[in-house]
Amino acid sequence: MTRTVELRSDTFTRPTEAMRRAMYEAEVGDDLWNEDPTVHRLEELAAQRMGKEAAVFLSSGTQGNLIGLLTHAKSGSEVLLGDETHIFNAESAGAAVVGGLQLRTLANDARGGIDPHAIRSAIRSDDPHHPPTGCLALENSHNRCGGTVLSADDVAAMVEPVKSHGIPVHMDGARIFNAAVALNVPAGSLVRDVDSVSFCLSKGLGAPIGSMLCGTTAFVDRARRWRKLLGGSMRQVGVIAAAGIVALESGVDRLAEDHANARLLAHGLAEIPGTSVDLATVQTNIVNFDIGRLGVTPDRFIARLAERGVQVAGNGGSVIRAVTSYEVSRQDIEFALSAVSELVRDMSPAVA
Ligand SMILES: Cc1ncc(COP(=O)(O)O)c(C=O)c1O
Incomplete structure (x- = not known):
């Protein structure tokens, strides 16, 4: 057999034997009615790993970011984010198309960070000419910058300018566990200062499908409405969530x-x-x-x-x-x- 080494993306990972077994054996219910016990377990586990009150199971990282932004920011407001971010470059302008959000880019440095001074000066004043600043979005690890990581202190410094203005912060943490393992810290410590985080089960953690969006209970309840509006609420989805649990329990270290x-x-x-x-x-x-x-x-x-x-x-x-x-x-x-x-x-x- 000819050998193929797949280096295009960690999204090519196929579910492990343990995942397939867990999927086969999963207890299920109607998740839109909030009655799937396996999804409940996954959502509790995800929230706990991120140190947030609640989590909701979504189909993809793109959906996690879109719903994160839609839940935080009103139509007509502006989202501040790095010019190399996945949201800006690779999510089909969903926030603009679906949410009426204006994406305003700030220069990403080589590690995927943004200069806190640039964030401070980008915050809009209360002037009817301007779109209000609706949200700041960060990314960790940073895909286009080469999988670079931001420490908890880096994140705190970027969040600080928007905090006093009451502007919420979303973290695209598609590969947050890679960042945590690289820094040898719990993943939750990297998202302590942000209001919401989405992370992917379907990349290096190996699950076939799925992402989690985590935040306060009130935030997640509002996110569930957006999920329904976008056609993302599924039914006996415990069959997929079961693989996500295995991914979280055995894929991180x-x-x-x-x-x-x-x-x-x-x-x-x-x-x-x-x-x-x-x-x-x-x-x-x-x-x-x-x-x-x-x-x-x-x-x-x-x-x-x-x-x-x-x-x-x-x-x-x-x-x-x-x-x-x-x-x-x-x-x-x-x-x-x-x-x-x-x-x-x-x-x-x-x-x-
Ligand atoms: C940083 C980052 N965010 C979000 C996504 C989107 O994830 P998905 O492909 O599950 O929509 C990706 C996918 O590669 C990514 O690298």
Whole structure:
């Protein structure tokens, strides 16, 4: 059998045996009537891990962010967020289309943070010309910045300017557990200062479907109305929630292995002439590397590497993204590094 190493995303992870068993055995009920016992268990577990009062089970990270913003901010208000965020770049402008929200970007720094002074100066005054500032949205770990992490202190510094204005803060924590494992802190400590957080069960944690949105009980009750409005309320969804419970209980600690594999990959790529990596940004399971010096288009590089059994994705310009997960072993990383090395030699003998 030809080998394939899947590095396009941690969303490609398939449910484990334990997840499939839990799904088969799940006790279920009608979740829209709030009667699915497995969903209740998952929501309690998620809220507890995030140190929030309540949580609601949603279909995706995109839905978690959309409902988070819609629940916090009124139509016609403005959401402050980083210019490299997933919400701004990769969620089909849902907040604008569905929520009538204006997204106002502020520069993300290399670690995915935003200068607190920029946040302070972006807060609108009470002037009828201006849209009111409805919400601040942060992201941790930061996908486009290469899986970089923000500490609890970083988050506190960004939240501080909006707190005294009563402006709520949403955290896109799609990979918050990667950030927590990288920093060796409980995930809840990273969202202490935000009002809501959404996180994905279906990425590095390995569940097939699902995200959680967490906050106060009143916030989550309002979020449930938006979920219904968006057609996101499901019925015997305990069959999916069961995999989410396994993901939360057994998928978190092992993320450290994915981070070690990402570092191995990054250090190997840094040694290959023609590819370059900023090693400081490799903090979790994402490796962004630049192939600009090779003089080939990213599409061609990606296609040729796929022929050698290694799947990676473009990440804008000449940047290629590789993401580790539990389906990628240390041996797979070594295989991928040899494949990149050989490809670079073939494509650009002068560089190699
Ligand atoms: C940071 C971040 N937020 C949100 C999402 C959206 O998640 P989903 O694909 O489940 O909609 C992603 C997906 O990759 C992401 O990386």
